[in-house]
Amino acid sequence: MPNETDAGFATADRQHWMGVLARAGACALRQYLADAPALPPHTVLRGPEVGLAMVRGRAGGGGAPFNLGEMTVTRCTVRAGGFAGHAYRAGRDTEAAELAARLDAALQDPALRPALQASVIAPLAGVESARRDALARRAAATKVDFFTMATMRS
Amino acid sequence: MAYVAVKGGERAIDNAHAWLAEARRGAAAVPELGVEQIAAQLGRAVERVMAEGSLYDRELAALAIKQAQGDLIEAAFLLRAYRTTLPRFAASLPVDTGSMRPLRRISAIFKDLPGGQVLGPTTDYTHRLLDFALLAEARPPAAPEAAASDAATPRVHDILGAEGLIEADAPGSAEPFDLTRAPLGFPAGRDARLQALARGDEGFLLALGYATQRGYGNTHPFVGEIRMGEVAVEIEPPELGFAIEIGDLALTECQMVTQFAGSKTEPPQFTRGYGLAFGQSERKAMAMALVDRSLRAEELGEDATAPSQNVEFVLSHCDNIEATGFVEHLKLPHYVDFQSELETVRRMRGERGA
Structure with missing residues (x-):
């Protein structure tokens, strides 16, 4: 991976787009890629392959770690345009993992990044954020508003 | 415990499996249950199977429930068996x-x-009365919404x-014990x-x-x-x-x-x-x-x-x-075991009578 100053993006930027891509299904990725510049040709270096991640929690919520249980994970690594692209995602969507790895490689390329950010990452982040907001609004509607009955004795 | 190979059951077993598959499907006139339906509409069962199968994957848990005809312990067993076929890529950071x-x-x-x-979406305040309206297909009204706040929830x-x-919380960052990799020991x-x-x-x-x-x-x-x-x-x-x-x-x-x-x-x-x-x-x-x-x-x-x-x-x-x-292994043939116990009981009775 080119170092960050040369690449023009920070680790946090890459963490953001990888997190967004991990949550998007193959259908959604294909849909937004349709309006984006074509992805460069790629070579698959690993996968896409399905495996497991052991999910850890903390005793008491904040204490020592413990193993809660496993989850399925799909990963893929590609090389495209001189960049190595990686994808790890919950579940078993191998097509999405390969597309996400190709996007991760392409997003490291300064020539492609702005267009892909605008046509793929931003709208996918918007979809996820709208989903979370809809859940939060439903939860907010079930928030209890206590009111205290004033007693007549005072 | 002693087991002996018992042959001769193959055809009976094949036929039992065929009947099981037919029974699982149920009456052909009734539409087949889709895994998506189980995942979406039997969420509590899916989550119990994921928890006890120790594998988070909603679709696989739903498939296991369908295959097990709704027997949730059998479904969890299927998930546990499936996980042994997969490599482990990583352990997560502890979830916050x-x-x-x-x-x-x-x-x-x-x-x-x-x-x-x-x-x-709690059942706590429902009256536990059967809702006969669910006998018919119906689309419930959308749940009400309210402005969400960003207030922290300590x-x-x-x-x-x-x-x-x-x-x-007692701090600690040691690599936690993993009972999928090592047998439980006590303490x-x-x-x-x-x-x-x-x-x-x-x-x-x-x-x-x-x-x-x-x-x-x-x-x-x-x-x-x-x-x-x-x-x-x-x-x-x-x-x-x-x-x-x-x-x-x-x-x-x-x-x-x-x-x-x-x-x-x-x-x-x-x-x-x-x-x-x-x-x-x-x-x-x-x-x-x-x-x-x-x-x-x-x-x-x-x-x-x-x-x-x-x-x-x-x-x-x-x-x-x-x-x-x-518990269920007790169903397997114990013919030799039992034969020896039978002889023991006969001998004891014989000694008592003598």
Whole structure:
């Protein structure tokens, strides 16, 4: 991976787009890629392959770690345009993992990044954020508003 | 135990499997159940199978339920068997339940907790009357919405913790015990106990938790807090060298709070039991928290007299897949075993008669 100053993006930027891509299904990725510049040709270096991640929690919520249980994970690594692209995602969507790895490689390329950010990452982040907001609004509607009955004795 | 190879059952077994497949499908005139329908409409069953199968994958859990004809222990067994076919890529960073996006969050000890009491999609206030309207297909009206606030939702024990009235989480960053890689040994640390309880049978833990309430290892607990919602899972792949989010899990967390009279080293305070379960699994998380606290008896200098305080008893019997394996193996041929016992009984009777 080119170092960050040369690449023009920070680790946090890459963490953001990888997190967004991990949550998007193959259908959604294909849909937004349709309006984006074509992805460069790629070579698959690993996968896409399905495996497991052991999910850890903390005793008491904040204490020592413990193993809660496993989850399925799909990963893929590609090389495209001189960049190595990686994808790890919950579940078993191998097509999405390969597309996400190709996007991760392409997003490291300064020539492609702005267009892909605008046509793929931003709208996918918007979809996820709208989903979370809809859940939060439903939860907010079930928030209890206590009111205290004033007693007549005072 | 002795087993002998018994041949001759192949055709009968094949035919039994064919009948099983036909029975699973049911009457052809009724539409077949789709895995998507199970995943979407039988969510509590799916989550129980994920928890006890110790594998978070909604689609696979739904498939297992369909294959097992709704037998949830059999479905969990199928998930456990499937996981052995997959390599493990990573262990996650410990999930931060404090940053959960709560869909439900209640406390039975603080009415006015910061962030508020949020009921979420609960059955708590339903009247448990059968809803005959569900006999017909119907689309319910959309759930009401309200403006969501970004207010933080601190854990309840952090509120009491500020006064030192409740025990703090014991820090620790050691690599936790993993019972999928190493056999359980005793005494078992809290990491091993929590892992075993997290995949333990809900019914078994519920009964043990109930027993603690009724006086068998009494802990007189309060629900400090229950929260249910989505948490991001992060891993740190070595090829990247930094953490990335790989998705979200729905989790339920329960903090049980119990009065503690103090010991030689600890002042009187509240202690905590902890429950964490995949999905919207409140009963499981509560039962786990009760049993977790109960299993801390020895650590806290309490008399361990009840089964729920006996680590070896609880951990050796909470796994329903091990339990069902050992109970159901009794169906396998024991012809030779039984023949020898039969002869023993005959001999004893003969000796008594002589």
